[in-house]
Amino acid sequence: MQKLDRITVGGLLDRIATKFPDHDALVYTDRNLRYTYHQFNQLCRQVAKGLMALGLKRGEHIAIWATNVPEWVTLQFATGKMGAVLVTVNTNYKTFEVEYLLKQSDTTTLVMIGGTKTSNYINIINELCPELRDSQPGQLNSARLPMLKNVIFIGEDTPAGMWNWRDILAMANQVTDEELDARQASLDPDDCINMQYTSGTTGFPKGVMLTHFNIINNAHSIADCMNFTEQDKLCIPVPFFHCFGCVLGTMTCVVSGATMVPVEVFHPVRVLETIEQERCTAVHGVPTMFIMELEELNKKKYDTSSLRTGIMAGSPCPIEVMKAVVNRMGAREITITYGQTEASPAITMTRTDDPIDLRVTTVGRTIPNVEAKILDPETGAECPPGVQGEICARGYNVMKGYYKMPEATAQAIDANGWLHTGDLGVMDHNGYFKITGRLKDMIIRGGENIYPREIEEFLYTHPLVKDVQVVGVPSAKYGEEVLAFIQPKEGANLTKEEIQAYCQNKIAKYKIPSYVLFTDSYPTTASGKVQKYRLREKAIRELGLEELANIETA
Structure with a gap:
């Protein structure tokens, strides 16, 4: 070690x-x-x-x-x-x-x-x-x-x-x-x-x-x-x-x-x-x-x-x-690292001497001095190999906390020091991890973490927007793009271009919705909670993105 x-x-x-x-x-x-x-x-x-x-x-x-x-x-x-x-x-x-x-x-x-x-x-x-x-x-x-x-x-x-x-x-x-x-x-x-x-x-x-x-x-x-x-x-x-x-x-x-x-600013x-x-x-x-x-x-x-x-x-x-x-490109020993800022950031990584199939289909094993496990999000029990759950990590790499946010820190790091990543994954019998999705609905566009609520809160300030739900949809270039499902106020005529123009110079360019769909209702649970995964499925169908949704990733 x-x-x-x-x-x-x-x-x-x-x-x-x-x-x-x-x-x-x-x-x-x-x-x-x-x-x-x-x-x-x-x-x-x-x-x-x-x-x-x-x-x-x-x-x-x-x-x-x-x-x-x-x-x-x-x-x-x-x-x-x-x-x-x-x-x-x-x-x-x-x-x-x-x-x-x-x-x-x-x-x-x-x-x-x-x-x-x-x-x-x-x-x-x-x-x-x-x-x-x-x-x-x-x-x-x-x-x-x-x-x-x-x-x-x-x-x-x-x-x-x-x-x-x-x-x-x-x-x-x-x-x-x-x-x-x-x-x-x-x-x-x-x-x-x-x-x-x-x-x-x-x-x-x-x-x-x-x-x-x-x-x-x-x-x-x-x-x-x-x-x-x-x-x-x-x-x-x-x-x-x-x-x-x-x-x-x-x-x-x-x-x-x-x-x-x-390189000062990325250009291929x-x-x-x-x-x-x-x-x-x-x-x-x-x-x-x-x-x-x-x-x-x-x-x-x-x-x-x-x-x-x-x-x-x-x-x-x-x-x-x-x-x-x-x-x-000849980078025969290219690696994949998985983690998040809260983990400084690496949790798992492939090694240069891993077989090529593991280096392209998984995000590797835990790095030295770091533990990781998969927990059932419902019960909190540890999942056996091959069963999907939330990835949790513990070790020297876990952040000191969120600045001036003790409650958020306590939500992220449990009493036993485990960082709950919010990411879903599976681990095989040899300790190699695969990322399968996210517990919550964060969007990752070209390596940028985007939280939908931040964009929703901003779009709510538009005078003609009654309600808005933001989801991520698959993209060949960026991994995901931002999509906004908007309910206009009664009698309002809104266009995608108007929404995008409203965002210009007010929020970062990468957060501006690439797609805007208008709707009069959202799919909800029995308790009235919006089901974002169903909105995402609907968007994939309507935009014809099924093929992109099926691209296999590590």
Whole structure:
């Protein structure tokens, strides 16, 4: 059994930088940027001292709202040295969601880029904090976000009221190395160091509190399952704001001394170019990403012969896609990981030496030091092999809890420490798991967790909507798409296009219903509860999606 590592994120980076000082730590092929582990560690120390100079205390919350830029990775390990909790913000979030997250998380400092192709972050933050434009950097006094004091901008042309990232680097000389070392030494591996918002299976997004101990040991297990060493180079096109990016990606590289090769914003061509140029040995992605990369390989030849392994995860993995990644991209040791943010995130994983049929049809066995079992949702009794039930997990990887949500935490983690995932699955006689569905009705679209109630609550604000039920329907590209069944108010004439237009720029693009069907009633139980599974079946029939519904996944 793998020995658990009681170290902090800052201590881990020090250890690896001492062991592999001249080895590449972080490479951006399109920026011509390359840091060795020694250089990367020194840069993270500089940022950590800058944050201390800004006045950030151990345990204070600092949010990062950016694509996979170099500053994201640096901040992840800098906060791991000086003890602020890194709160990750989904790059797709719009005003409503950003306000909720910053307020609920008690964030005092926000680090951000200018925006993406579909979102202007500067406009959003100025809409939330109109006081920012007239504030001195560090002295924001916002009515809507009273805890937020600092906004740090990554990029040129710093907007009014914000610090620039370069200011933080310059402030580092106000703090001595001894002061940083003392701060780092005061941290405990059981401190929360990372907070990620997940829709989970109930209600509005919840802040999952993950500790140094959670994520470092999960990364060790992931690295072991992939046979990762300092010789590996991992292409990371999955977003850092998910555990997939910042645990299975960056942290897994650092625990093994491997090289991080991020792609700032996913594009299949950029991924294939990066693999070819840097001779990456591994690549991560949700099934949607791999499908697009395979389509690109049909159009043009790229040299992916350096690939050995990687992880496909985030939503159910179609078996044929797994086979194509092995055969056409050459990733003969590709693995599948199953888990959730609340589990830091991995619970089970296939191994590189598993037979190919198990690697494409299951999500593997439990990772070291983690237990998992299948429980009957009705009785709570443990299910025998081959019988479907809810997957529950226990071990070092289970989160500290949901931030400021003790009741939700108690619902997720029982008195004996078992995390109830809300996912349905079966386990075979050899301990291999298959995911068969979800206990509740969460939608997973292209690796993004979407909770229907959040979209329903939003659509209820439309003046002509009487009632709405949101379900997921199968999609070849994304695994699932959002569908809204809407009951219009009497006499109202609504169209799909009007509903979609109403959502634009108010909720994240991936949450906007791809399909809208109008109805005058919903199927219900005897007690009047809407039967969403029947709505889903009806939608599949009406939209002719039967073939997609029958695609076999692991």
